[in-house]
Amino acid sequence: MPMSLVPALDLRPPAQDAPVIAVAPHNLEAEQALLGVLLYDNSAYERLTDSLQGRHFYEPFHQRLFSSIETHIRKGQLAEPILLADEFKRDPAFEELGGIRYLADLVDRAPPAANVGDYARAVFDLALRRDLIRIGGEIASAAHGHADEKRPARDQIEAAEQQLYTLAESGTASSGFVSFGDALRGAVEMTAEAFQRDGGMSGLASDLIDLDQKIGGLHPSDLIVLAGRPSMGKTALATNIAFNVAKKYAWEPQPDGSRKTVSGGVVAFYSLEMSAEQLALRMLADASGVSGDKLRKGEIDASEFGRVRDAAMELQEAPLYIDATGGISIAKLTARARRLKRQVGLDLIVVDYLQLVTGSDLGSNASRVQEVSQITMGLKALAKELACPVIALSQLSRQVESREDKRPQLSDLRESGSIEQDADMVWFVFRESYYVGRAEPREGTPEHLTWQEEMDKLQGLAEVIIAKQRHGPIGTVRLSFNSDTTRFGNLSRDHYFHQMRSGDDE
DSSP: OOOOOSOOOOOSOOOTTSOOOOOOOOOHHHHHHHHHHHHHOGGGGGGSOTTOOGGGOSSHHHHHHHHHHHHHHHTTOOOOHHHHHHHTTTOHHHHHHTTHHHHHHHHHTOOOGGGHHHHHHHHHHHHHHHHHHHHHHHHHHHHTSOTTTSOOHHHHHHHHHHHHHHHHHHSOSOOOSOOHHHHHHHHHHHHHHHHHSTTSOSSBOOSOHHHHHHHTSBOTTOEEEEEEOTTSOHHHHHHHHHHHHHHTOEEEEOTTSOEEEEESOOEEEEESSSOHHHHHHHHHHHHHOOOHHHHHHTOOOHHHHHHHHHHHHHHHTSOEEEEOOTTOBHHHHHHHHHHHHHHTOOSEEEEEOGGGSBOOSOOTTOOHHHHHHHHHHHHHHHHHHHTSOEEEEEEBOGGGGGSSSOOOOGGGBTTHHHHHHHOSEEEEEEOHHHHHHHTOOOTTSHHHHHHHHHHHHHTTEEEEEEEEETTSOOEEEEEEEETTTTEEEEHHHHHHHHHHHHHHHO
């Protein structure tokens, strides 16, 4: 371990009457060793994880020096004492520490480059400890506040949990402003991932090809509202997407021991309307191709039971987590999502449905519109915080039924102001066959023959109307729909499959 180049502190025990001054945990020697390695061998930078940043150094000059080294290396420029000294010649701290002599001493006393990872971990760990101390102090200060000033205890717990979660995930309690260069780097990385991925998507694939092409996949931090009238298939579409994402889950280990999702994802499904067993039964019907009605009644033969058994084995391996708590509050929903992300990871959240989530601490005079506004804002904030898409199902008002054209519009959303405003995308599920089927004329009449022809055309067809999309075009996507298994599929591919089967039979 190299000796400290920063003036050392007097570490002798204080006199009995002298006050003890607490010093935040740090290791200047480890910082100097790390910086010395990087100045001696710029290629050692490639062994560092992206989590280590300039702000994690305790000595302010070391923060600036690391950031400068990092900038030079990323630009493909040499980072060495003579070049960096010119950059810091007006820095008072640089002159106070010894100027270029200080940088030269860092290089002279640099340990072997093979140890750079150990020094980086030590610096990063101590930075986390300092953040923990600061957060702990803020929590204690807030809890000790005056009764008329401080927030309710539960609100303080949620705020503390959010800070600790953010610290655990990214290594910083609050990133604050992000430079345009960092934001641009993230945008380029997203574009590169889309370029390298099959289908050219930067987001999660729903496996509904036409829908994925229209939206470019499900993007991190997006709030997607999936709405429709009862019996249109909102839950069916959401469960289809959730299962499609979960069954394709694959990950690869990272140098820091974490997991990076490379395909599919871990899914959290909040089922506020149906029980976990009912939802699982739907997914079993979808995966096995056996009618959900037959499964409920037990009216299946041996071959169908074999398909159900095989599907169940496939399903149980999928990282799909169901929370069937009825009337869950937005605060509890958020806390449980953070916990799941911390424990196993999280790539997609589905909430079925939005109007069944409850707000918190709005007072007895709060309106339902205010409560829904709080919920949609909470879901959008959760999507950004956990960097994963959130699909929230929503009911439509009855005014749809009074129109001749039953296709939904944005104004049909219940409490539509906040939902429409906070959502990045709004989808409407629409099946015209549902309405045509309810208008069946008397059998045997000419009108009935016309009705039957129309039903034959509409049977098995569904539309997903993309009424709002921040990042792309709006429009309508046509899908196939099997009411027996409540499964949405790719229309063109399904038709092609049936044509091929018909050709084989001939």
